[in-house]
Amino acid sequence: MHATIRILLYCLLVQTAYAHETTSPSPPPLRTADAYTQPVDGLLADTKALSAFQAGRTLFRQVWTIPGGEDSRFSGLGPLYNRFSCVACHPGNGRGFAPDGPHQSMKAMLVRLSVAVPQHGNLPHPVYGDQLNEFGIPGLAGEGIAQIDYDPVSITFADGEVMTLRRPTLRFSELAYGPLGQIQTSPRIAPAVFGLAVLASISDEDILRQTQRRKPAGIAGRPNRVWDIAQQKTVIGKFGWKANVPNLRQQIASAFHGDLSITSSLFPQENCTPQQAICLSQASQLPELTDQQLDDIQFYLRALAVPPPASPTAQINRGAALFKRAQCIECHTDQLRTSQAIRASSHTPYTDLLLHDMGDGLADHRPDFLANGREWRTPPLWGIGLAKTVHANAGFLHDGRARDLQEAILWHGGEADSARERFMRLNKEDRAALLQFLESL
Numbered sequence: 006m007h008a009t010i011r012i013l014l015y016c017l018l019v020q021t022a023y024a025h026e027t028t029s030p031s032p033p034p035l036r037t038a039d040a041y042t043q044p045v046d047g048l049l050a051d052t053k054a055l056s057a058f059q060a061g062r063t064l065f066r067q068v069w070t071i072p073g074g075e076d077s078r079f080s081g082l083g084p085l086y087n088r089f090s091c092v093a094c095h096p097g098n099g100r101g102f103a104p105d106g107p108h109q110s111m112k113a114m115l116v117r118l119s120v121a122v123p124q125h126g127n128l129p130h131p132v133y134g135d136q137l138n139e140f141g142i143p144g145l146a147g148e149g150i151a152q153i154d155y156d157p158v159s160i161t162f163a164d165g166e167v168m169t170l171r172r173p174t175l176r177f178s179e180l181a182y183g184p185l186g187q188i189q190t191s192p193r194i195a196p197a198v199f200g201l202a203v204l205a206s207i208s209d210e211d212i213l214r215q216t217q218r219r220k221p222a223g224i225a226g227r228p229n230r231v232w233d234i235a236q237q238k239t240v241i242g243k244f245g246w247k248a249n250v251p252n253l254r255q256q257i258a259s260a261f262h263g264d265l266s267i268t269s270s271l272f273p274q275e276n277c278t279p280q281q282a283i284c285l286s287q288a289s290q291l292p293e294l295t296d297q298q299l300d301d302i303q304f305y306l307r308a309l310a311v312p313p314p315a316s317p318t319a320q321i322n323r324g325a326a327l328f329k330r331a332q333c334i335e336c337h338t339d340q341l342r343t344s345q346a347i348r349a350s351s352h353t354p355y356t357d358l359l360l361h362d363m364g365d366g367l368a369d370h371r372p373d374f375l376a377n378g379r380e381w382r383t384p385p386l387w388g389i390g391l392a393k394t395v396h397a398n399a400g401f402l403h404d405g406r407a408r409d410l411q412e413a414i415l416w417h418g419g420e421a422d423s424a425r426e427r428f429m430r431l432n433k434e435d436r437a438a439l440l441q442f443l444e445s446l
């Protein structure tokens with residue numbers, strides 16, 4: 006082909022491509038009920054990746070059956086368990102929620118248990134273990150039922166508007182192994198499970214750098230340090246409401262173990278305490294989850310993309326500025342963006358992954374590794390505006406007491422006391438703008 010024609014053709018091609026880019030609308034941003042189920046762009050290009058993704062998705066959505074079930078790939082549930090599937094607590098890969106009162110059961114949350122033993126710190130409850138399992142396989146009663154009662158708490162904004170929050174109290178009934186005695190409890194709703202590969206990729210140095218960042222008086226933050234089973238050593242914790250789990254693989258295996266009582270190479274012992282004789286007699290020998298299945302579910306969760314934020318409006322931009330001014334950004338930081346993996350994903354998680362003292366109102370009084378009873382990990386805020394699009398009942402804060410984003414802010418205390426006060430001093434229009442910014446994430 007003649008050189009000039011070639012150049013002309015090239016220009017034409019570039020021009021059409023450019024025209025296409027500027028005139029045709031970009032694909033509609035995915036902000037629907039499926040928002041948390043989408044793979045990262047381009048990740049499933051080859052068939053191997055696609056089949057791992059599909060296999061992992063099946064495992065996450067699968068209703069597991071008790072050992073000896075029709076399909077051996079998906080059996081091993083129990084003896085004592087909370088739910089039949091992962092997705093039951095993480096609906097649409099999103100967050101769980103708390104019951105509306107003592108008449109409702111816990112559908113998408115669980116209660117952690119422990120006892121304080123002098124000289125030994127906090128240990129799992131000697132009879133009930135470290136989590137209340139409400140159900141048992143046929144012939145074995147569940148451990149008991151956890152219920153939540155609420156008391157109203159009135160809050161008055163600086164401009165006179167009044168709001169009513171609900172303060173939860175936990176109680177137990179139908180306890181199968183006798184009274185719980187002096188225990189520590191921690192009710193927790195399931196968090197959303199997208200964007201976890203990005204959180205996993207954040208280096209220890211980046212997390213430690215967050216502790217050194219200059220912050221306003223009263224705000225600190227420190228990492229949790231937790232036991233990594235595979236490495237057999239203590240490392241910085243990243244997952245869970247108290248950053249109580251070191252990595253995604255251990256988180257997945259511990260969910261299979263603690264919530265469904267399905268054993269794996271990381272948790273080979275059945276989830277029964279020495280005092281639960283029937284549970285022990287039903288224990289299976291082999292790991293019920295294969296390493297391949299663990300790989301697949303890990304691949305699936307790592308592949309889940311963070312939904313794109315809504316397009317900014319004047320109100321959203323104003324809300325973003327107020328988010329900074331009210332000091333929210335000090336913990337829900339955008340500084341972790343400096344890590345390469347996050348820059349590539351073009352989203353900021355709005356978390357420092359550090360523990361903060363959140364005051365008495367939110368305290369569970371149950372230490373978890375280094376985290377004390379008042380400390381919680383700053384949860385990521387990305388995608389939070391879609392929580393109720395994904396599941397209408399979605400709850401906020403560790404125990405789901407907050408029914409919406411504003412309630413979540415109003416419970417902030419301790420290191421976040423001043424941030425909450427700044428929010429409460431805003432006028433109605435500015436409060437709405439700040440909330441609109443959160444809704445846009």
Ligand code: HEC
Nearest residue numbers: 087088091094114115193194195196244245246260261264
């Ligand atoms: C009974 C409800 C329940 C079930 C069933 C459940 N989860 Fe969870 N999930 C939770 C809760 C509660 C947490 C937070 C745990 C904590 O703070 O210690 C969590 C945390 C997680 C996290 C970490 C998220 C983060 O950002 O820290 C992942 C990943 C996860 N679960 C995966 C799974 C998988 C895989 C299954 C199925 C094997 C599963 N979950 C089943 C309630 C549940």
Ligand code: HEC
Nearest residue numbers: 333336361367381382383384401402403413420421424428
């Ligand atoms: C001192 C650190 C800190 C500051 C400052 C702070 N937060 Fe938080 N935020 C947290 C922690 C820790 C939690 C989790 C508390 C819990 O679950 O009990 C949280 C929870 C939330 C949640 C609920 C998240 C979820 O997944 O349920 C929202 C929304 C939120 N914060 C918004 C804000 C806003 C808006 C501000 C500013 C007015 C703010 N935060 C200031 C640390 C902070």
